[in-house]
Amino acid sequence: MTDATGNTKRYLFPTAFTVNGWHDDVLIECTNGIISEVIADFAPQPNDSVEQIRGIAIPGIPNVHSHAFQRRLAGLSEFRTGTHDSFWTWRQLMYDMATRWSPEDIYEIARGLYSELIANGYTWVGEFHYLHNDFDGSPYADITTMSDAVIRAAQDAGIGICILPVLYQRSGFVPGDLDPAQKRFVLDEEVFLRLLDQLRASWGTTDNVKIGMAFHSLRAVDISTIASVTSTARKLYPAIPIHIHVAEQLNEVNECQSLFGLRPVEYLYEHVEVDGRWCLVHATHVNSSEITKVAESGAIVGLCPTTEANLGDGIFPAEEFIEAGGSFAIGSDSQVCTNPRSELRLLEYAQRLTTNRRAVLGNQSQSVGRALYPAACQHGAQALGLNAGTLEIGKRADIVVLGNEHYAIQNAKGDRIFDRYLFCDSGNPVERLMLDGSWTELGGHRQ
Ligand SMILES: [Zn+2]
Known part of the structure; x- marks a missing residue:
């Protein structure tokens, strides 16, 4: 990554998607990494200091949910381990893998993954990080050792990172013996808060x-602990993003209902004040009243469509949620896929396959690509606590440049650019990527 200069830089794009829509000949000025001017139909004078960029500027998209180490498992669990394979059998393989990695391994895996994410147009990653302890389950002398490894990996790869250290305390709603891997995840509240403080x-x-925080799930943390740690953290760090896996699996819904008489999202909202600083990851199995609750609270739903498909989780009712005013972002989660185009495309295709309709998540005034991409940028930024997600004055200069000679993009105008980007699958049109006003190297991972 090139150094941020702290100076003002001016870039001229032939086309850009600004907060006011598509414009041609757009000057974007950045000062200390923040967009300080946006001028459409700009005609540079001969002695203007402007760098002319060949390519189309769109907002950078955050990846709100990643477990970096799971990249090594992608493609290695595509066989049956019994008559009925499921999320739970995959999870055992994932646990076996989680026991293996040292801080140095985690750095290497995460750095490779993050380079791929950048090359595919993700500007930020929300790392949902629960691998805290040493191999035997004892804490490292420095409790931030593993978190530091993934943050350094992001810094060296050139992607923004919102580290989301995870509180994980038990093996399930009804606690049993911990798996050896789970011993690497477990922290008590005091150590968790100290970890946040040290980070x-x-x-x-x-x-x-950025520093956020997370609860692994309602299974892994008692609801009263979620409520009390949230309350403490909110006093210390009022704006901190809080993430949680919720309602991903039907087993979880059934168990929660039978133990507490409420579905997981209902149970969470019953006990904890959930607002726009929360990101509910998956929320796959929600009914209409839960959809209304989440939409009204302003919480973001972090959807990971390729992982949810890979794990057989189910299909999130995206149409109903969006119609209720709900906000979604996307994540790469288990890393079976590292590009945002496929996540957004599958989000739409899953709706088509279950409704026998087309263009389900578009509307009368917006095509599907136009409806999905900018929303995932804005809500992704919200989920990671970023002042980003749109190209406008005062926001971070996090910009993806699409090659206007790429087959998918050439000759496309206006919203068709988003539609071609998502639905004309012919490789990766991402040509350059700017983070905080500086160009990030795309490295050797471009397709
Ligand atoms: Zn996850």
Whole structure:
């Protein structure tokens, strides 16, 4: 990544998707990484200091849900381990893998993954990080060792990272013996809050690093602990993003209902004040009243369509949720796919396959690509606590440049650019990527 200069830089794009829609000949000025001017139909004078960019500027898209180490498992669990394979059998393979990695391994895996994410047009990653402890389950002398490894990997790869250290305390709603891998995940509340504090001390003022927090799930943390840790964290860090896996699996829904008489999302909302600083990851199995609750709360739903398909989770009722005013973002989760085009395309295709209709998530005034891509940018930024997601004055200069000579993009105008980007699958049109006003190297991972 090139150094942020702290100076003002001016770029001229032949086409850009700004907060006011598509325009040609768009000047974007960046000062200290923030967009300080946007001028459409700009005609440079001979001595203007403007860098002319060949390509189309669109907002950078955040990846709100990643488990970096699972990249090594992608494609290695595509066989039956019994008569009925499921999320739960996959999880055992994932646990076996989680026991293996040292901090150095995690750095290498994460750096490789993050380079791929950048090359595919993700500007930020929300790393849902629960691999905290040493191999035997004891804490590292420095409790941020594993978190530091993934943050350094992101810094070296050139992607923004919102580290989401995860509180994980038990094996299930009804706690049993911990799997050896789970011992690497478990923290008590005091250590968790200290971890947050130390991460903020080490990284809180570093460019392109944000500190969030997460609860693994309602299974892994008792609801009263979720409520009390949320309350403490909100007093210390009012704006901190909070993420949680919820309602991903029918087993979880059934177990929650039988134990507490409520479905997982109902149960969470009953006990905890959930608002727009929350990201509910998956929320696959929600009924109409839960959809209304989530939409009204302003929480983002973090959808990971390729992982949800791979694990046989189910299909999120996206049409009903969006019609209710709900906000979604996307994530690469288990890393079976590392590009945002496929996530958004599958989000739409799953709706088509279950409704026998087309263009389900578009509307009368917006094509599907136009409806999905900008929304995932804006809500992704919200989910990671970023001042980003649109190209407008005062926002971070996080910009993806699509090659206007790429087959999918050439000759496309206006919203067709988003539609071609998502639905004309002919490789990767991402040509350049700017983070915080500086160009990030795309490295050797371009397709
Ligand atoms: Zn996950």
